[in-house]
Amino acid sequence: MRLSTLALILTAMVLAAFYLGRRRAVAIGGGLGPGRRLHSLPKYYGYYTALWCLLPGLALLLAWTAFSDTIITSRVVESLPGALRNQPEAQLGLTLNDIRNLAAGQMVDESRRAEFAVAADLYNDLRSASQRLLSGLIIAVSFFGFAMAWLRLRPQFRARNHVELAIQVALIAASLVAILTTLGILLSVTFEAIRFFRQVPFADFLFGLSWSPQTAIRADQVGSSGAFGAVPLFAGTLLISGIALVVAVPIGLMIAIYLSEYARPALRRVVKPVLEVLAGIPTVVYGYFAALTVAPVIRQLGDSVGLNVASESALGAGLVMGIMIIPFVSSLSDDVINAVPQSMRDGSYALGATKSETIKRVILRAALPGIVGGVLLAASRAIGETMIVVMAAVLSANLTANPLESVTTVTVQIVTLLVGDQEFDSPKTLAAFALGLVLFVVTLILNIIALQVVRRYREQYD
């Protein structure tokens, strides 16, 4: 039986369970009228029986799909002739793959077809047997669950409380997904990173000055070792994000100040949505703009004053990234500036200060923690930004502080190492996860500090 048929049958059973449960509740509770002796509304008895019909079957299905393939595979391995069974781990995996492909009716190397045919047949037999068994079991379990619930129905039975408990458990489970995501990120990235650090020492990675991850295929090739010193990447990331912040922080801050302190409401109404549009543009569009329009302009400008500018300079990527985070900085600072109490402004004006003096000496100082928090969030954004640098920066590592030269960043390297064919044991692929770990940890620390600062600042004036 196919999974879709099974799902259809199960749905029908659940609907029937609801109907029967509700009907029984009405019958035992003395009808729907005012003389009703039921604890809950009749539909809750229906929900109750339906849940008992659905959940056991669903649990069984999940457990079965999680374990059945492992069990079938081990049975198939046992059936293999000794020579095949005693292969090393990796070889055995390949053999099993071939068997699965053959079982699925795909092409397999002619010479080995006969050898695997028996195993493939066994695999198919076991799978269909497992499917049949599963279908039967699920239907049986669902019916059993329904019957138990149905028999338990009494007028004083608290059906609503049971149903609400089930809903609450589902709500809790949904809010745990966020935790699971963080755990998943941490575990998966750390796990692969540890495998990387087994091959490349931690200190070499963190403090090494040379990065060339292209490991050679044959041992006697030039540069076969590969070098995994990540300092040039960190330097490149810092350079580009630094340029971005130098662009974005003053401009974003001045926009926020102008809009909240000077601009007439009409201008505000126009400029704010425009900045939101700037924030909503996909980063790939910024990347395209940086690579195609900004980089050549910078190069031409540099040539015209006699400077030697790389065609994919850090300056171009940094400038565009800065424009990208302007709305981010300005909206965060806007919130912060508006949170400064009016009384502080009034006090400053009363002493005879001009508007700009009030802003510079009173508002900005009062808002400083919030602004710093906003800048930290912007920095974490700039560090983690990927598409702009992938399209407007280069691949080769270059340890320099000159914004006119080309550099590479952590995110660019992660993308280049993981896009395309890959084997999961080579340090080249695993290095991407080590870089990802560094990126995750750094941005996490920045975010935590920033959110703490902003929160404490808010509490100060609330």
Added chain:
Amino acid sequence: MATLLTPAETRRRVEASLRRRYRTEWLFRFYGLVSVFIGVGFLVVLFTTIIGNGYGAFRQSFIQLEIQFDPAVIDPEGTRNPDVLASADYAQLIKTSLRTLFPAAEDRAARRELNALVSAGGAYRLQEMVVADPGILGQTRELWLPADDEVNLFVKGRRAAHDSASGAQTQRLSDQQIGWIGQLESTRRLQQRFNTIFFTGGDSREPELAGIWGATKGSFFMLLVTLLLSFPLGVAAAIYLEEFAPRSWLVDVIEVNINNLAAVPSIVFGLLGLAVFINFFGMPRSAPLVGGLVLTLMTLPVIIIASRAAIKSVPPSVREAALGVGASKMQMVFHHVLPLALPGMMTGAIIGMARALGESAPLLMIGMVAFVVDVPSGPMSPSTALPVQIYLWADSPERAFVELTSAAIMVLLAFLLVMNAAAVWLRSRFERRW
């Protein structure tokens, strides 16, 4: 200690400094205005560049040819076998037709140049026609076939004013070919027509045959998965955290965690997807399903945060009234709070979806950058997404892809505009002030 100043002296000093102070004031205000102009100006430059580069892609050069579906070429044995029909040499039909148009092209080199005027996709068109309707064999039809991208660029470039700098670059056609183009135009056999291929085709190595339909459909399947998973999960999590969660360390951890997740770089989610969904669970690469799962995890914090804000804005009096007439807490939430908070939640969901639509970095990690010609048929078939398609085309060496990239960006921005407009409309339509 400084000596006390007389009022007259104080006044003199203040007045002396006023000019300077007012100038600083004026300058400060000017800087603010300049910043606003930089922000707005950049947006204008960005849009004019993209529209200026891309609007041309919506029209394309087509050449009208008189094609004779010669059975001797397509199906010499008269079997009408679909395999034979599908594998016939349709380029030959186009070559024949071109030669009758320009009999002067005698030698090999000239013929090769002549044949290069029509796109390789023309043969596919003919093949599709014959496979769909074998009865067409033996007939002669006037057909508009796409011109080669170099012809296309030449015609458009000449029309868009004689730009000498780019004109020098576009001379990839020989003088003879340019002469033919002139003749075709004078007989109105070469025309600019609406580029349907761009909206209906999949990816291609030939710019004149590349379209965004495949990528759009991939994005659609991905967003479908994302919406179906992240909206219920996000709303459920928000309800629990706002209405039921007791104050405990675990809830604090969840809260901090959600705020942090919203700020984790998107590429890290890609690493998660690669390690967990593809390597651990063995899901297929390049599938919209996996992309949708990764984007779900990314948009979940956004939706949770927006939904919590929406729930918070429902006044406590509504809750108290519901509880007062005997509703259980669950009934209070699902019958009264949730319907009132739903518009706000949907606004948040649309904004989250818009962000997911523009996201490309995590999709690079899970193999959605493959070169996919076929339009995907479901969430399991390999595909790309719209922003990834833009990235791929931006990297392509052919000059004609510049135009296509900009046009694809215009389409992507149009989608985002529609989604955000829907969110704004929803907010203004259903927003309630209590």
